[in-house]
Amino acid sequence: MGEHPPAGRRSGGSTSGVVPEGAAAGSTEAGASRAAAELRERAYGELAGRDAVLRRLVETRGRPDPFVWEDGGRTGDDPFAALLLHIAGQQISTRVAFVLFDRIRDAVGRMPDPAGIIGLGPERLRACGLSRAKASYMLGLAGLQEDGGIDVYGLGALDDEAALASLTAVKGLGVWTSEMFLLHQLRRKDVLPSGDVGIRRAIERAWELPGIPTVRETERRGRSWAPYRSFATALLWASLRPAAGAGAGGTGARA
Secondary structure, eight states, X not given: OOOOOOOOOOOOOOTTSOOOHHHHHHHHHHHHHHHHHHHHHHHHHHHHHHOHHHHHHHHHHOOOOTTOOOSTTSSTTOHHHHHHHHHHTTTSOHHHHHHHHHHHHHHHTSSOOHHHHHHHHHHHHHHTTOOHHHHHHHHHHHHHHHHTXXXXXXXXXXXXXXXXXXXXXXXXXXXXXXXXXXXXTSOOSOOOXXXXXXXXXXXXXXXXXXXXXXXXXXXXXXXXXXXXXXXXXXXXXXXXXXXXXXXXXXXXXXX
């Protein structure tokens, strides 16, 4: 969800030899932007070279950014808030998920954090429009974060397998929700949500299969796309949209 911020501009030179703070930040952002662009080109080049169908999709759909998180700036860089939005968006439209999240943020009075969610309690969360189950999931996540049962803010230091295991151990965070977090918040390059119906439908269409592939068949097909399965995922999602949107980047709003 959300486009990456533009690279900052460099400040003027310094006669003291000390790089001004603004220049350092701009240099870091510019370097990160170049690295991301290089990774995207390398990933799609590799995928196109390995698979004729993916090559055709790259030619017709461009090179979408798999890490786009289009939440309208709601969660910023806060991973806990992002998980709340992921939970809110389970089985409902993104637009409705945004409404629910905005109500929660207003009820907390700031960016929702573990203490704020616990402070609301189940009834006030329900009053925001959440189902009983989703209110319970959010409270459970907040409690685990407060008690040390999970460190949402430290997941970036874990490898994919460990991060996925930590997330799916939390009630209400299934494999799909956890994979979306790895993709959009942790920006991992090798995520293929094989249980995603859209991905499976895209494979059925692109490879002209007689039926939608199973989760296991999707996993098996995707093995040859490693270590760039996140890019294949973005490309497959893009293939489901009208061709006029080709190359625009992103996977669309998926809470």
